[in-house]
Every structure is written in C-alpha cells, then in structure tokens.
Amino acid sequence: MTKEQIAKLHSEGEFPEQISRPDLVETHISWVFLCDQFVYKIKKPITYSFLDFSTLEKRKYYCEKEIELNRRLTSNMYLDVQPIREISGRFYIGNQNGEIIDYAVRMRKLDSSRQMDVLLMKNKVIDSDIRDLAKKIATFHKNTGVIYKKDVLQIRDEFNDLKNERGYLDAENRAILDEAIESSDAFIEKHKDLFALRLKKGFYRDCHGDLHTRNIFLLPDPQPFDCIEFNDEYRQIDVLNEVAFLCMDLDAFGKPELADLFFRYYSNFFPAITSNADWKLFLYYKSYRANIRAKVNSLRARSTDNHAARESALAEVNKYLSMVAGYQKMLLPV
Structure with missing residues (x-):
C-alpha cells in the first residue's frame, strides 16, 4: 500500500x-x-x-x-x-x-503497559521478571535449530552498512562512525578464528534476531515478539549476539545492573561463554547492536516528514553511536 x-x-x-x-x-x-x-x-x-x-x-x-x-x-x-x-x-x-x-x-x-520498555521507564522491572525472561530465552535457544553453515565474517558487512547513513550525519557522528568501522574491521580480523570456532561448537542458532525491550511483554510467561522474518542471516546468529542486544538495550536505559543480572541468569540456564575471548566477543556484539540501533533510527529519521519525530530519531542516533564508541574503547588493550 x-x-x-x-x-x-x-x-x-x-x-x-x-x-x-x-x-x-x-x-x-x-x-x-x-x-x-x-x-x-x-x-x-x-x-x-x-x-x-x-x-x-x-x-x-x-x-x-x-x-x-x-x-x-x-x-x-x-x-x-x-x-x-x-x-x-x-x-x-x-x-x-x-x-x-x-x-x-x-x-x-496485549496490554501495552506490560511492555518491558514501558515498565523500565517506571522502574517496575523486578528481579523475578529478569529471571523468568532469561529462562524463557535460554530454553528457546537450547531448543531452536542449530546453524552449522554460515559466513560468520558477514557481520563485518552488516556492521559497516551503517556507512550508508554517513551523508545524513553531522561531522561529529561521521567521525565516530568512521572510527567505529575501522575498529570493527580490526577486531574481526584479529578474532576471525573465534567466530568460526563458535559456529563449530553450535552456538549459532535460529534465534529471535531483534531481542530488545520494546519487543517483550513481561507477562507471567514473558512474550518476546516481532522477531526478524525478512532476513534469515540476521536471525541465524550466535546466541551471544542475541543476548548482547538485550543487555545493550538495558544499558541504554541506564540499567546496567539489570543487564548483568539477566546475563547471569541466562548463563545459569545456558552457558554461552567458555573463554576470556568470548567475553570480548560479547562486548563486541554489544557495540554491533548499538550500531544497528543507530542505523534503524537514522532510517526512521530519513523516512518521516514529522520534524519532532525526525529530531527524536536523530537524538537516538547520537546516543547509540556514543554507545558504540564506548564499547569499542572497552575492547582496546590496557
């Protein structure tokens, strides 16, 4: 239409x-x-x-x-x-x-007042909500299809796709974008064997693909909805990539303690980190997910005729690009 x-x-x-x-x-x-x-x-x-x-x-x-x-x-x-x-x-x-x-x-x-992002803004997400959600996601990951054939380095192109929004950004954000792409390329090149190893170990699964708080109803049985249907590659991912999205979103809400709690509960049900290198990968995935949110908001800004909506989306672009930069600084050797 x-x-x-x-x-x-x-x-x-x-x-x-x-x-x-x-x-x-x-x-x-x-x-x-x-x-x-x-x-x-x-x-x-x-x-x-x-x-x-x-x-x-x-x-x-x-x-x-x-x-x-x-x-x-x-x-x-x-x-x-x-x-x-x-x-x-x-x-x-x-x-x-x-x-x-x-x-x-x-x-x-469903009852929109029970969406996780709404509850977060009201400080009404409690430990049992996080535990039940972590168990739901971990159980899903255990039982969904395992992916053994995939170009695991395609994430480089997915990360770098943000450069298509470069002309729509201001000078400061263009500089952040350029540095982020350079850092991402370097990380992937250095850790390409790790990506391949996790594929071999069965950590790539047919996941949700878009697991953030606006896509979750916190009912007695949590209901994550609106998964990615339009691109199998975006959904068939490392489970660590999936949970990094939710944890990044909780960071964006200023709730890093809930992000840590979710990951601890999730790891109890389905251990997805087996080495120190996996921890770095988790942090990289957080930067990748913040990158995706920046791109989505840039697309939203470009597609609306409403000035207020465009300014709001651009403010989100700024926030998420800053998060990308912050995560990537944490990846730098001390």
Whole structure:
C-alpha cells in the first residue's frame, strides 16, 4: 500500500470487530494499526540492503513467515494473515469481495503497559521478571535449530552498512562512525578464528534476531515478539549476539545492573561463554547492536516528514553511536 492509501484506511477503512478508529504507528518498514482487540501490521513496499518487500507476493510470503517464526516464543498472539481489499475506492481488511491490494499480519492486542520498555521507564522491572525472561530465552535457544553453515565474517558487512547513513550525519557522528568501522574491521580480523570456532561448537542458532525491550511483554510467561522474518542471516546468529542486544538495550536505559543480572541468569540456564575471548566477543556484539540501533533510527529519521519525530530519531542516533564508541574503547588493550 502507499502512504496515501494507508491514510485513507486509517480515516475511513473498515477493520474486523473494530468499534472506534484505530491508532496508527509507523516504523521504518511497516505501518501498525492498533484496534480494540487486534493489531494489524502492514509491510511497506520498500527495498533496503537488508530486506525486500517490493512486491505483493513477497509481502504475503513474509507476513506468513512472520507468524510462523513468532509463534515459537509467543502464545495465542500471532493469529493469521488478513487480505486488504479495495472496493470502489475504499479499503477493507478481511475476506470481503474486491481486489486484494496487500496483506496484514493480525495479532491479538496485549496490554501495552506490560511492555518491558514501558515498565523500565517506571522502574517496575523486578528481579523475578529478569529471571523468568532469561529462562524463557535460554530454553528457546537450547531448543531452536542449530546453524552449522554460515559466513560468520558477514557481520563485518552488516556492521559497516551503517556507512550508508554517513551523508545524513553531522561531522561529529561521521567521525565516530568512521572510527567505529575501522575498529570493527580490526577486531574481526584479529578474532576471525573465534567466530568460526563458535559456529563449530553450535552456538549459532535460529534465534529471535531483534531481542530488545520494546519487543517483550513481561507477562507471567514473558512474550518476546516481532522477531526478524525478512532476513534469515540476521536471525541465524550466535546466541551471544542475541543476548548482547538485550543487555545493550538495558544499558541504554541506564540499567546496567539489570543487564548483568539477566546475563547471569541466562548463563545459569545456558552457558554461552567458555573463554576470556568470548567475553570480548560479547562486548563486541554489544557495540554491533548499538550500531544497528543507530542505523534503524537514522532510517526512521530519513523516512518521516514529522520534524519532532525526525529530531527524536536523530537524538537516538547520537546516543547509540556514543554507545558504540564506548564499547569499542572497552575492547582496546590496557
């Protein structure tokens, strides 16, 4: 769908079981309609270096894949794929007559006050939440598919993809970016045998891929959702890379003690560090994940027409690039 069609769907479209007008949330790759009981996620018809939603067929395929993958970690949340139809210039979600112009992932709406990022801002995340989440993730990692064939050095290109945002950054952040890429290249070259060894040992698994606090509901049974469906390479990763993302996010919230607690609990259930070199790798993965958050926010800033939203996203870029620099300084020999 186009931005104009989404606006029309929002203002006058018809949603199943909907009473009031839904709220609309836009990300850099999707539009999300928050209705009374359900959530509808529509993929933007876009192509980036890391995803391709350019055709109707591809968007349908990735909607179906999103449901399949996310059901691994959620219970009764991801429901089905709904067609979006156009009838006489109006848009409908569901199985009415009319031409199918797109598809939406339908999810059951959960209590947004229980999202982990919301609870963190209110200082309401407690030790038992962290323990239960660590056990959920560790159990998932133990049971998900093991990956034995992968170009483990591809992470160099993934890290360096941030340079595509270089022209959109100010001089100070361009300097941080350039130094970060140089440091990352040096680390990977020095430790390339370690990446290969961890693949051989079975630490690469078919993971969630986007495990940060906004993608977790802290219910009695924690519900990590919105895993990566659009790029298998981003999801089939070292488990240490996965947990580094969550720990980096907790650092970003100013909660390093919760990051440490999560990692201790996780390690009790699934030891993922077996050497001193692995500790350095964990720190490198934190810098990589901060890099990804900087890129996502730069893409978000470039894709919005809203000045306040753009400034907010750019502030996030600044924060995460500073974190990249901080982690990489910690990797330097003393």
